[in-house]
Amino acid sequence: MEFTTVLCFLVSFISIILLNLLIKSFSFFFPSKVNTQLPLPPGTMGWPYIGETFQMYSQDPNLFFATKIKRYGSMFKSHILGYPCVMISNPEAAKFVLNKAQLFKPTFPDSKQRMLGKQAIFFQQGAYHANLRRLVLCTFTTEAIKNIFSDIESIAQNCLKSWEGKLITTFLEMKTYTINVALLSIFGKDETLNAEVLKRCYYTLERGYNSMPINLPGTLFHKAMKARKELADMVARTISKRRKTKQEHNDLLGSFMSEKAGLTDEQITDNIIGVIFAARDTTATVLTWIVKYLGENPSVLEAATEEHESILRCKEESGEEMGLNWSDTKNMPVTSRIIQETLRIASILSFTFREAIEDVEFQGYLIPKGWKVLPLFRNIHHSPDNFKEPEKFDPSRFEVAPKPNTFMPFGNGTHACPGNEIAKLEMLVLLHHLITKYRLAIWFITKHNLLVTLFGVCSDERHVPKLECFE
Numbered sequence: 135m136e137f138t139t140v141l142c143f144l145v146s147f148i149s150i151i152l153l154n155l156l157i158k159s160f161s162f163f164f165p166s167k168v169n170t171q172l173p174l175p176p177g178t179m180g181w182p183y184i185g186e187t188f189q190m191y192s193q194d195p196n197l198f199f200a201t202k203i204k205r206y207g208s209m210f211k212s213h214i215l216g217y218p219c220v221m222i223s224n225p226e227a228a229k230f231v232l233n234k235a236q237l238f239k240p241t242f243p244d245s246k247q248r249m250l251g252k253q254a255i256f257f258q259q260g261a262y263h264a265n266l267r268r269l270v271l272c273t274f275t276t277e278a279i280k281n282i283f284s285d286i287e288s289i290a291q292n293c294l295k296s297w298e299g300k301l302i303t304t305f306l307e308m309k310t311y312t313i314n315v316a317l318l319s320i321f322g323k324d325e326t327l328n329a330e331v332l333k334r335c336y337y338t339l340e341r342g343y344n345s346m347p348i349n350l351p352g353t354l355f356h357k358a359m360k361a362r363k364e365l366a367d368m369v370a371r372t373i374s375k376r377r378k379t380k381q382e383h384n385d386l387l388g389s390f391m392s393e394k395a396g397l398t399d400e401q402i403t404d405n406i407i408g409v410i411f412a413a414r415d416t417t418a419t420v421l422t423w424i425v426k427y428l429g430e431n432p433s434v435l436e437a438a439t440e441e442h443e444s445i446l447r448c449k450e451e452s453g454e455e456m457g458l459n460w461s462d463t464k465n466m467p468v469t470s471r472i473i474q475e476t477l478r479i480a481s482i483l484s485f486t487f488r489e490a491i492e493d494v495e496f497q498g499y500l501i502p503k504g505w506k507v508l509p510l511f512r513n514i515h516h517s518p519d520n521f522k523e524p525e526k527f528d529p530s531r532f533e534v535a536p537k538p539n540t541f542m543p544f545g546n547g548t549h550a551c552p553g554n555e556i557a558k559l560e561m562l563v564l565l566h567h568l569i570t571k572y573r574l575a576i577w578f579i580t581k582h583n584l585l586v587t588l589f590g591v592c593s594d595e596r597h598v599p600k601l602e603c604f605e
């Protein structure tokens with residue numbers, strides 16, 4: 135090794151030690167309220183800097199977590215993506231973390247914050263967060279989504295029609311459905327918006343979201359940032375048009391723009407982009423899994439079919455109001471359990487991130503300030519302590535309510551999903567029409583795609599979906 139290299143090493147070593155001393159003496163002057171002599175949670179931190187990132191990504195992440203939980207219990211430390219962290223698979227502990235906003239704040243990589251918008255709801259705390267949350271929640275209350283029920287139904291029917299007889303990639307088509315519903319709840323039937331351009335920008339944004347955050351011409355990240363700018367301009371134009379016409383609008387943009395909301399245009403834009411992001415892929419992913427599970431479980435499909443056909447039969451007999459209405463969706467227990475079981479087994483948000491705002495004492499351990507804390511939803515949903523035979527798809531398990539805090543597909547506490555009602559509603563409406571009017575042939579499932587063909591039901595013979603699986 136050359137002398138200069140050795141010197142470099144030495145210098146950096148010494149500066150790290152000095153920095154450490156400096157930090158320690160600072161904490162001497164500002165002592166923590168918590169006993170910092172407490173032990174850290176059990177676990178290993180892996181290599182310096184890279185920690186256990188490689189282990190987590192090189193093996194199946196499920197296996198990584200399962201092995202850790204077996205060895206260290208439901209709360210263990212690790213080091214991933216450059217951060218020390220504590221992972222939590224104990225239901226009560228997860229709830230504690232999600233509900234103690236004064237101890238744990240949301241945390242996202244800077245690149246993701248820039249892409250969605252720094253002022254978007256997910257990243258916020260305190261009064262600003264509470265204000266945003268109130269505004270979002272009042273657009274997605276049961277009362278509010280009742281009003282757009284028939285529009286959601288038309289969107290569902292139009293989507294299904296457009297798939298008839300074609301071989302479709304289920305996830306892509308479901309994303310079209312869910313973005314159309316999201317745009318309806320955000321912009322109402324605002325004609326001024328160019329939905330097609332907006333969807334195209336969204337597609338680019340989404341492809342860049344999980345790419346390496348390198349902002350150089352040609353990279354996916356760069357393209358995504360450009361698409362973000364274009365989206366922001368579109369929202370800004372819609373805002374200024376609405377200001378001119380001074381019309382009242384009963385949608386999310388209307389509620390963000392109200393005088394009382396007190397938001398700047400930039401804050402509005404960041405949150406519109408954020409809500410579309412939160413609403414689209416999540417719901418489309420769940421719908422795609424549901425189609426797969428219905429294909430694989432003929433008896434479940436049969437029970438669902440019976441439920442929906444009996445709703446239709448009742449309507450025919452009463453001879454009055456035809457067509458589905460909002461209260462019908464409250465009366466679909468079988469399909470609701472299919473949705474719940476899919477949310478559990480697919481656990482599409484495997485975990486979320488928080489960061490300790492200060493040193494926290496928890497169950498006899500120290501969670502140091504600045505450490506990331508990850509409630510592991512997927513592991514909670516897949517633990518045999520919480521769900522018998524967790525790997526089995528069995529909607530009937532939800533005939534009995536799950537134990538408290540063991541089922542958190544929409545999170546819990548301060549940042550719990552404000553869209554859960556509309557997500558469930560749009561899934562029920564689409565499934566009702568899919569199940570009663572079509573039989574589906576599932577052609578194949580690859581790792582990423584579920585390809586499906588829909589046929590209109592024309593004979594009394596009902597075919598069970600064919601399923602071929604190519605992993």
Ligand code: HEM
Nearest residue numbers: 255256412413416417483486543544545549551552553557
């Ligand atoms: C089945 C579909 C969905 C699932 C599984 C889901 C799941 C979640 C979860 C787990 C969180 C909490 C994240 C955390 O605590 O860090 C969350 C937050 C959020 N979701 Fe959903 N979501 C879905 C659909 C939707 C829809 C349709 C909307 C549209 C309104 C939406 C809007 C949001 C927003 C705005 C937040 C952030 C709330 C906050 O930070 O206060 N989600 N979602």
Ligand SMILES: *[C@@H]1O[C@H](CO)[C@@H](O)[C@H](O)[C@H]1NC(C)=O
Nearest residue numbers: 445448449455459460461462
């Ligand atoms: C909805 O439809 C059901 C029949 O399925 C009917 O009994 C009920 O009165 C309808 N509700 C409304 C609000 O129209």
Ligand SMILES: *[C@@H]1O[C@H](CO)[C@@H](O)[C@H](O)[C@H]1NC(C)=O
Nearest residue numbers: 229538539540545546547550
């Ligand atoms: C949080 O969990 C508790 C207990 O399981 C539940 O009663 C409550 O409704 C949950 N809150 C949200 C917002 O999901």
